[in-house]
Amino acid sequence: MIYVANSEATPGAETTVRALVDGASGLDAIEAGIRLVEKDPSIRSVGYNSWPNLLGDLELDAAMMDGDTLRTGAVGALRGFLHPVSVARAVMERLPHELLVGEGAARFAAEIGAEAAVNETEDCRAAWRRMLEANASPEQLADWPSGPLAELSMRAADPEVGRDTTVFLTHDRAGSIAAGVSTSGWAWKYPGRLGDSPLIGAGCYADTAFGAAACTGTGEMTIRASTARSVVLYMKTGMTVEEAVMEAVDDLRRLRGGLLFGVQIHAIDPHGGHKVVYAYQPKMEESLARRAASARHWFWREGMAGPELRDSERVRL
Numbered sequence: 001m002i003y004v005a006n007s008e009a010t011p012g013a014e015t016t017v018r019a020l021v022d023g024a025s026g027l028d029a030i031e032a033g034i035r036l037v038e039k040d041p042s043i044r045s046v047g048y049n050s051w052p053n054l055l056g057d058l059e060l061d062a063a064m065m066d067g068d069t070l071r072t073g074a075v076g077a078l079r080g081f082l083h084p085v086s087v088a089r090a091v092m093e094r095l096p097h098e099l100l101v102g103e104g105a106a107r108f109a110a111e112i113g114a115e116a117a118v119n120e121t122e123d124c125r126a127a128w129r130r131m132l133e134a135n136a137s138p139e140q141l142a143d144w145p146s147g148p149l150a151e152l153s154m155r156a157a158d159p160e161v162g163r164d165t166t167v168f169l170t171h172d173r174a175g176s177i178a179a180g181v182s183t184s185g186w187a188w189k190y191p192g193r194l195g196d197s198p199l200i201g202a203g204c205y206a207d208t209a210f211g212a213a214a215c216t217g218t219g220e221m222t223i224r225a226s227t228a229r230s231v232v233l234y235m236k237t238g239m240t241v242e243e244a245v246m247e248a249v250d251d252l253r254r255l256r257g258g259l260l261f262g263v264q265i266h267a268i269d270p271h272g273g274h275k276v277v278y279a280y281q282p283k284m285e286e287s288l289a290r291r292a293a294s295a296r297h298w299f300w301r302e303g304m305a306g307p308e309l310r311d312s313e314r315v316r317l
């Protein structure tokens with residue numbers, strides 16, 4: 001058994017590990033852990049009290065994947081519910097679809113009795129108002145919220161602040177591999193923007209036969225490189241988990257233009273192996289020195305007393 005998650009997983013790490021030890025399925029263990037992250041107001045990038053979009057609204061993304069069946073469930077830009085991960089799982093288990101977004105996702109969440117919530121707190125609103133005051137022109141404020149937002153979205157985007165996700169990977173007692181992710185996406189995103197998290201193959205992928213991978217960081221990059229699926233596919237071709245992750249990092253190096261910042265890749269194989277790498281742009285070196293927490297991850301393997309927060313390997317893109 002093995003568990004790998006990123007540092008944002010702190011409120012749920014123990015719960016997931018305990019569930020695995022007790023014989024729970026990876027999907028149950030992941031969902032239980034991520035639900036604790038989603039409702040914890042101190043985790044600013046996931047669920048309740050996370051990062052709003054340009055209009056000050058929280059649009060949440062989540063996904064789960066069952067490595068036994070390759071079924072997936074995901075929601076994008078979901079508003080008004082406390083546990084996007086559970087809605088994502090219900091998409092997988094109760095619909096013939098794999099991904100729901102926006103109003104349809106909210107309708108489905110209500111239909112299954114998911115817990116409704118106002119996720120926007122006074123803290124979120126205050127941070128959003130500060131962003132607006134610092135970046136919007138007086139004309140734009142006078143006309144708010146009509147008028148074009150594209151320029152503001154370019155100006156306000158600070159990929160080194162206001163970004164993260166929680167990602168969980170498990171190999172359970174039955175030998176099944178699973179993945180789950182949940183996020184608000186990055187702060188001040190253009191309304192309707194989906195990152196990599198709800199896009200299976202970009203933000204996460206799980207296949208019991210070969211392994212699993214999940215990404216945090218610049219979703220605009222991992223979408224372009226299909227990073228999570230690539231890692232698993234590289235393992236299918238015979239690479240070790242270490243080689244597969246480094247090959248996916250190499251794919252990211254080939255991206256030109258667009259938003260290029262950091263990506264953390266988490267991966268496990270079916271044989272007890274794992275690798276977590278934080279791949280960063282040379283332009284990020286200075287800020288990285290100040291942000292050790294952005295390059296750490298939770299790790300647990302059967303026999304360990306509990307999950308440990310470890311430093312992730314850093315590589316330059």
Ligand code: ASP
Nearest residue numbers: 164165185195216217219
């Ligand atoms: N990958 C997430 C997104 O692009 C954000 C993050 O993990 O930092 O929405």
